[in-house]
Amino acid sequence: MSAPIRVAVIGYGMAGRIFHTAVVNATPGMELACVVQRTGNDAAEHYPGIKLTRSIEEMLADQSIDLAIVATPSHNHFEVAEQCLRAGKNVVIDKPFTLTSDEAARLIHLARERQLIVTAYQNRRWDSDFKTVKQVMASGALGRLVVYEAHYDRFRQEPRLKVWRENGGPGGGLLFDLGPHLIDQAISLFGDPEAITASVRIEREGAVVDDAFDIHLAYPRLTVWLRSTLTAYAPGPRFTLHGTDGTFIKSGLDTQEDALKAGATFDSRCFGYEPPEQRGTLYRVGHEPELIETLPGDYRGYYASVRDALLGVAPLQVTPEQAWRTTRLIELARQSNAEGRTLKVDFSNAL
Numbered sequence: 386m387s388a389p390i391r392v393a394v395i396g397y398g399m400a401g402r403i404f405h406t407a408v409v410n411a412t413p414g415m416e417l418a419c420v421v422q423r424t425g426n427d428a429a430e431h432y433p434g435i436k437l438t439r440s441i442e443e444m445l446a447d448q449s450i451d452l453a454i455v456a457t458p459s460h461n462h463f464e465v466a467e468q469c470l471r472a473g474k475n476v477v478i479d480k481p482f483t484l485t486s487d488e489a490a491r492l493i494h495l496a497r498e499r500q501l502i503v504t505a506y507q508n509r510r511w512d513s514d515f516k517t518v519k520q521v522m523a524s525g526a527l528g529r530l531v532v533y534e535a536h537y538d539r540f541r542q543e544p545r546l547k548v549w550r551e552n553g554g555p556g557g558g559l560l561f562d563l564g565p566h567l568i569d570q571a572i573s574l575f576g577d578p579e580a581i582t583a584s585v586r587i588e589r590e591g592a593v594v595d596d597a598f599d600i601h602l603a604y605p606r607l608t609v610w611l612r613s614t615l616t617a618y619a620p621g622p623r624f625t626l627h628g629t630d631g632t633f634i635k636s637g638l639d640t641q642e643d644a645l646k647a648g649a650t651f652d653s654r655c656f657g658y659e660p661p662e663q664r665g666t667l668y669r670v671g672h673e674p675e676l677i678e679t680l681p682g683d684y685r686g687y688y689a690s691v692r693d694a695l696l697g698v699a700p701l702q703v704t705p706e707q708a709w710r711t712t713r714l715i716e717l718a719r720q721s722n723a724e725g726r727t728l729k730v731d732f733s734n735a736l
Contacts, residue, residue, distance in 0.1 A: 401456035459556030505708035512639035513682035527628025538617035558594035583718035635665030
């Protein structure tokens with residue numbers, strides 16, 4: 386049996402605390418060995434026995450660390466990830482991967498040179514609703530898919546101007562926050578689009594960064610809509626899929642984030658399962674509407690994929706090339722909005 390992969394998490398805000406330490410700690414074959422927390426001792430209190438460091442440099446000096454997870458504010462993802470790669474660490478970066486596709490490419494080339502892994506944290510591929518959407522698509526029940534529409538809506542009436550995501554600094558705004566999830570899910574299903582059209586907006590009074598967006602990705606005989614807003618007091622469906630033989634509509638959000646925030650663990654009863662009332666409905670020609678059981682979500686699947694890639698037993702499911710594509714599509718969405726036009730997408734010579 387292989388020794389566990391020793392992991393360090395850089396940052397212990399919400400991302401580090403909820404989405405990384407908790408998931409790594411619950412993933413077989415991984416050991417949460419170190420947390421870089423500049424102030425406070427929360428991490429050591431939550432995980433007795435780990436090494437708590439105050440600086441990235443101190444963590445990087447530990448030769449036993451195999452994987453560094455960057456869970457810092459978005460604007461310094463590139464700087465911190467580059468530092469870790471140059472120190473010989475494999476790297477996972479919380480979304481957004483980087484703020485520019487040039488930065489993303491530089492990290493990917495550096496990782497290739499050093500024969501290391503660098504990739505983006507895209508846990509939403511392991512959401513219960515998205516797993517169920519994939520199952521319905523694979524079943525063929527919809528016929529040929531013609532429309533895929535995904536929403537990631539929230540309601541936050543007042544801008545939080547003291548929070549870095551909303552104060553106008555680099556790396557803020559909804560497109561950088563939730564856009565990576567929606568875009569990554571789409572390209573994991575459909576690959577590269579042919580064109581992109583986007584509207585990126587500020588809708589709330591007093592907001593200084595984008596808090597809503599609509600992205601249209603054009604594929605041959607398929608239309609993809611990715612939408613998000615912070616003004617959805619009563620949100621509609623999470624996913625709407627139309628095919629030549631039917632429609633699937635799925636409402637509600639995966640429950641894992643709220644459960645982890647509430648202190649639940651992956652071995653808690655019913656963890657990752659949605660309440661029955663959130664089941665999606667399949668409408669098919671010649672059939673009665675059918676409630677579809679939602680598959681359980683499990684974020685551990687992400688880190689299990691990273692573990693298996695590091696051990697050389699399976700390829701990464703979230704590849705660095707996909708992380709670059711997601712970053713580039715965010716750039717193109719902003720350009721499309723600024724110029725008010727549809728842009729061609731051509732990644733044939735990328736990376």
